[in-house]
Amino acid sequence: MNSASQAAISALILGPLILAVLAFVYPRQWRWLCLTTFPLLSSAVLMLAWQVFSSGPFRISMGGWTKPLGIELRVDGLAVFLLIITTGIGLGVMLYAMRYFERDSKPGNVDQIQRQAYFWPLCFFLLASLNALFLSADIFNLYVTLELTGFSAVALIALAGKGPALTAALRYLFVSLSGSLCYLLGVALTYGMYATVDTSLLSSEVEPNFVMWTALILMTGGLVAKAALFPIHFWLPSAHANAPSPVSALLSALVVKGSFYILLRLWFEAFDALVTPAAAYLLGWLGVAAIFWGSYKALIQPRLKLLVAYSTVAQLGYLFLVFPLALTESSGFVAWSGCLLFLGAHACAKTAMFLTAGNILHAAGHDRIRDLDGITHVLPVSVFSFALSGISLVGLPPSSGFVAKWLLLNASLTQGKWAWAAVIILGSLLAAAYIMRVLTHAFTRVAEPELTNPIPPVMEWTGFTLALLAIALGFFSQWSVELLRFGAPFTGAAFSVSVSP
Amino acid sequence: MTEIALILYLLAGGLLFVIGFYGVWAPQELLRRILGLNIMGSGVFLVFIAIAAQTRDPIPDPVPHAMVLTGIVVSVCGTGLALALVARIYSMTRDESEERQQ
């Protein structure tokens, strides 16, 4: 049992690392290497999920050295949930990317060959570092994996090669590095106080004092910058919009969630004792600002990919609602599972959206929304996928986005927090508004649809499958909630009903 | 290490951190910003070292030293990546301005 889990974890972390090196050394074998990841990663993740379901959360010490000196990896419901999302989205995007870098029918395009040669090692690195991030159990390891993720992401953005992409990548790098250095300073202060970096030890030992407060503020500040919370979201739209489409998908769906994950671990586990309602409300209100500001900017964007990127800013705001909504014990688990289901739903939907936006961009040669009338008639599958992912983003039933918002609504209504409930609903309406901005072009009458470049079917159908998943997973939310229970910081009902007046 | 020395080192580290942070976000020239990142990093490492020297033993605590080493490696990689990007941006803008002049 234990050795199987160790094998699974090795497969998840070492596997992509080795494949990355191989992809760098043998760039022409990328197809084989890519195909190896599919069975490797999926079986490893399923093994860990089965493990958690059957015997609960567990920890593994690397090299047999235990804490406080050794590095421990922890597998609980939250980690497995995020690993499943990473693997699922990662494999989907890889399938898309397999055709994406060869989409132009002109063979021997030097730029494209080079881009493809560098994409795969970087993509594998990204997967390896994300997997390691979700499995880490101490705050320093989290820093290391966070940095790895950041670097892979920056390099992937720069892969587009054009001026705006490079500037965006550099800006992201600055934000990323300054954010992680703030985080690292917080780690230093924490170690200085308690001589440990392990999250479980910290959760039992940390007490509120000035030094720890500074540490938490520093760490939160750094992480919030990397998660693009308002007002430090300025780097995200240009970075996600100018990157190649599969990269945009990976970034929006997974990379920003990595820093959010660390934030969850800190606030609900390691530094649990330091959390006050005021601080939680502050994060919550910043999330609200993100929802409104991001939606507003999405409504006025002329370009499709920028619209989708601002939509990410808005949707990330929803994630931060977990902090004010999870303050009570009775609705804590409801808010927790709602937030995480939202994370998963957003990952699926946003990936599908970026992939279809990429299809549209390639087919039309541009992504100006106003001029998209013709394209939507000749790419029905992509437009339909966009609509499906839009349904999940808006939170129309029975999608997974709906289930997540339902839970968040339940958490806010049972605690009498009407303002938050109103925000959730208004955010949905704003999302509907900017989604419809794009979709109305699918129905307008056009005499001659134009098609600049044809799109390989694989590219259209991966987007479609992911969009369909975003909807279909709503029906299976019960499994996700059961999974999230293992090792969750809350016990309590999955749906709370207030019985007292 | 005495209390005063510890506090001085910590303050120095914090000061470097703040100067570096300012250096990343205030200036416009890209190289200065990268230098700012390095200074920030140095500040954090100084804090780590000070904490490592906090113990009563003659041998300092090796764990923060390990963390600093990792941090330095990360810092080097980050600087390298940033410099590569800056070089590329520079060569692209230089090409563009040459084209415009022609």
Next chain:
Amino acid sequence: MSVEGLLIIGILLSSFLPGVIIFFLREENHLGRSFLNLLGAGIKLILVAVLLWEVYRFPDQVDAIRWSILPGIDLALGADATSILFVTLSSVLWLLTTIYAIGYLEGAPHRSRFFGFFSLCVTATVGIALSANLLTFLVFYELLTVSTYPLVVHRGTAEAMAGGKMYLTYTLIGGAVLLLGVAWLYSLAGSVEFAERGVLDSLVASHSWELKVIFWMLIAAFGVKTALVPLHGWLPRAMVAPAPVSALLHAVAVVKAGAFGIVRIVYDVYGIQTAADLELLHPLAIIASITIVYGSIRALFQDELKKRLAYSTVSQVSYIVLGTAMLGPLATTGGLVHLVHQGILKITLFFGAGNYAETLNIHRVSAMNGIGRRLPLTTIAFSISALGMIGLPPMAGYVSKSYLQAGAIQAGEGWVLWVLGASSLLNAAYFLPILFRAWFLKPPVEWPEERSFGRWETHWMLLVPPLATSVLVLYAGLFAESPFSPLAWVKLIAARESGE
């Protein structure tokens, strides 16, 4: 799984699967598309008939199908007597509208897209009918919004897009309010299953103000689709859609779904007695009455035929709400039976309007002089339904109005009689002139844009459906007291609701 469960799944799939397949059919595959549509409609009708028989025989049914999406929160489908009423109406009218649409859209572009969404729309309607709890209802209700939008904007013109935008704005905001209301109710009461006489008794003592606020939120949300004043603005603008869509929207799907929602809320969530205790019924009756009168007045001033029919719908659907808002089995009967009657009456009128537009390109009442000579059968059907709308015996409308009047007296709401009377007068005022023009004025020497369809006055697929529905109108009126009429079924529902 029980027989009922299989039937319900079959009913849903009979329109869902053809819809999905039709999306992938090539535009030229006329035969395949029509075959799938009619096959699906036919199968659905058969399954609904079987389900009707089952529900009749076994009145005490438990939910047939459940699917758990969260611990303690299920999606549930089941068939009680009220469901059967709506699902039968939907299935019969879907078959007829499909035939009509196939004829109407011959040669039009994007037919695969149209019929695909058409089938999804019917799936959503049937799902609404067969929902056994409030969450499932919400799911299918929003599905209806999403699947009807492409139908409204089908023509793709600027006017169509504007109408669609208004439609979506209204219905999505309504949907948001609905979500909030349902989530709030679930947070108070747990899973809200539909049960005769309501499920919220235990909460009245402790949470009455919340229940009241939630009630009005839900009514407002459903009121958008039901076109209650002042939320009715989208309906006349949605007339830009092709005639089959208007027929479907106004007879079967959208407005009825809204009205059905109100019916469910008052009878099966709150329970009529609880609603009366919470003093919710009287204001609802007032709102319904205002809508009835306002809709009729606006209809008077419309020259465009479809817009006149739209405002007539605004007015007529509120009869259902009015019947729901009055205490007593007679009012309940009147309201519920009008759900069926208004459906068949209005669909005939819209079929007629579509025939006038398609055959002669006539859209305005002022251009309808003597149209009865050119399209006699269509205009006979139109006339029967128009007279039924006014409330003349022996048409179906008379039956519903008389029950509503009796119900008003039974509930002690005498003022409603004035409303009903005024409405009948107004209905006469805007329908009789049309009939007069059609039959008694001289037609123009030449119709401006006439299309010839051979021996019959118009395409047979455009002719058969309105004739069929007008026969139903006569049947429902003449044979109302027989055991095989809509009225008989509604009396069954009313009896079960009042606890006999």
